[in-house]
Amino acid sequence: MGVKVWVVDDDRSIRWVLDKALSQAGFEPVCYEEADLALDALEAGELPQVLISDVRMPGTNGLRMLKMVQRKYPELPVIIMTAHSDLDSAVASYQGGAFEYLPKPFDVDEAVTLVKRAARHHAQSRRDAGQAEAPTSEPPAEIIGEAPAMQEVFRAIGRLSHSSVTVLINGQSGTGKELVAHALHRHSLRRERAFVPLNMAAIPKDLIESELFGHEKGAFTGANSQRVGRFEQADGGTLFLDEIGDMPIEAQTRLLRVLQEGEFYRVGGTTAIKVDVRIIAATHQHLEQQVKDGSFREDLFHRLNVIRIHIPRLAERREDIPRLARHFLNRAAGELGVEAKTLHPDTERYLATLAWPGNVRQLENTCRWLTVMATGREVMVDDLPPEMRSHEMRQESGSSWEKSLRQWAERALGNGEQDILEQAVPAFERALIEVALSHTGGRRRDAAVLLGWGRNTLTRKIRELGLNDLPTAPDE
Numbered sequence: 001m002g003v004k005v006w007v008v009d010d011d012r013s014i015r016w017v018l019d020k021a022l023s024q025a026g027f028e029p030v031c032y033e034e035a036d037l038a039l040d041a042l043e044a045g046e047l048p049q050v051l052i053s054d055v056r057m058p059g060t061n062g063l064r065m066l067k068m069v070q071r072k073y074p075e076l077p078v079i080i081m082t083a084h085s086d087l088d089s090a091v092a093s094y095q096g097g098a099f100e101y102l103p104k105p106f107d108v109d110e111a112v113t114l115v116k117r118a119a120r121h122h123a124q125s126r127r128d129a130g131q132a133e134a135p136t137s138e139p140p141a142e143i144i145g146e147a148p149a150m151q152e153v154f155r156a157i158g159r160l161s162h163s164s165v166t167v168l169i170n171g172q173s174g175t176g177k178e179l180v181a182h183a184l185h186r187h188s189l190r191r192e193r194a195f196v197p198l199n200m201a202a203i204p205k206d207l208i209e210s211e212l213f214g215h216e217k218g219a220f221t222g223a224n225s226q227r228v229g230r231f232e233q234a235d236g237g238t239l240f241l242d243e244i245g246d247m248p249i250e251a252q253t254r255l256l257r258v259l260q261e262g263e264f265y266r267v268g269g270t271t272a273i274k275v276d277v278r279i280i281a282a283t284h285q286h287l288e289q290q291v292k293d294g295s296f297r298e299d300l301f302h303r304l305n306v307i308r309i310h311i312p313r314l315a316e317r318r319e320d321i322p323r324l325a326r327h328f329l330n331r332a333a334g335e336l337g338v339e340a341k342t343l344h345p346d347t348e349r350y351l352a353t354l355a356w357p358g359n360v361r362q363l364e365n366t367c368r369w370l371t372v373m374a375t376g377r378e379v380m381v382d383d384l385p386p387e388m389r390s391h392e393m394r395q396e397s398g399s400s401w402e403k404s405l406r407q408w409a410e411r412a413l414g415n416g417e418q419d420i421l422e423q424a425v426p427a428f429e430r431a432l433i434e435v436a437l438s439h440t441g442g443r444r445r446d447a448a449v450l451l452g453w454g455r456n457t458l459t460r461k462i463r464e465l466g467l468n469d470l471p472t473a474p475d476e
């Protein structure tokens, strides 16, 4: 059984485009040209896993239909398609229920991505509902990670459970920052309340403040109705500010004030609104550098940087790749309603050697691609998408110490350290000098030859690095 997606729009061309794209992506779309027809089908006992609807339609309009649907099926994820001018009223009237909105005109791929996310969300919330009493001291099962680098992340989640402290999550795009933020929320005392994610990079600059704090009717052109912002939605719960490094400086100033004072005004409003919100922020950028450049406020940085969690690149936890791949293949099969593919051991090994610049998200997308495109049930290396065979995706060359060095540097930068060459170069020289000296039984002249330095250089280095205590040969 495929994942049923209902498309409700009076515009024939939109129905046609979505029908094609969704079928191609493996969904089972059903299109309705009127809300009333969709409501009839619901009445008759049918139910999709995702509903996409236009707002303005003859007969019952989209928003009325959504309200009716939401009352009966609160778990059903809904995507509202609408022209920008209707966005406010759409969101306002579906407050708290809308899963996503899709401003028209939209990109078809974007629409398909949203549907996939909604379908997953739906499946997830059903699973969550089924295991509401699950113990909360363990990391959630859906975060896969046996690699030591991930165990550190789990430990942090465990240590922070029941706490409401502000957390800053660092890590490249697609490493699972949002997943970890969600886990932090689910393990906190706020888990019964909302987890509200907001991606700074995805909102137009001039809408960020109204998105965060809401606005009063008439606050600016296009503000046709009052709107509750994400801060209010997250009251008692957690606000996840993704890509915080992209937040414009004026919004940073307002955010800082809210964090200091615990209250704010809606845009155009005069009544102070008090909220109790836990902030989790994430970024793939180097915030210290942004502070230096003046693009990020230092005081805000210190407020956010209370606890920092670094999520390693996928290439730093290769041992997890086969398990992750299996997980994503099963999930994709579930979403698309097909039998799950398996990986031939050679394919597993091959995938574990790749560089994965897009991290876990890229692996997830690859598994979806394979679920649709691979012909046999077992996936062979030859079935992999062409870009997986290309040069860039091949593992970075380098011996194991170079890899360890890279990992060390990643971690140091992730922890906010600077001037890392100053730590690394002396350590590097010290190691080589010590080994060379022990090799020559402490004879400096011979050690200098082995190192490729002049005798005087070696003597100077030994002094600079404080290695004078090393045993040296009696003749020296």
Ligand SMILES: Nc1ncnc2c1ncn2[C@@H]1O[C@H](COP(=O)(O)OP(=O)(O)OP(=O)(O)O)[C@@H](O)[C@H]1O
Pocket: 142, 143, 144, 145, 171, 172, 173, 174, 175, 176, 177, 178, 179, 180, 242, 284, 324, 327, 360, 361, 364
């Ligand atoms: N350890 C993991 N186990 C299972 N699924 C994972 C893991 N890490 C990431 N994922 C999945 O990979 C996808 C990308 O993760 P997520 O959106 O959390 O990354 P992100 O770091 O927030 O990315 P971006 O910075 O681009 O927003 C999601 O679908 C997430 O569920």
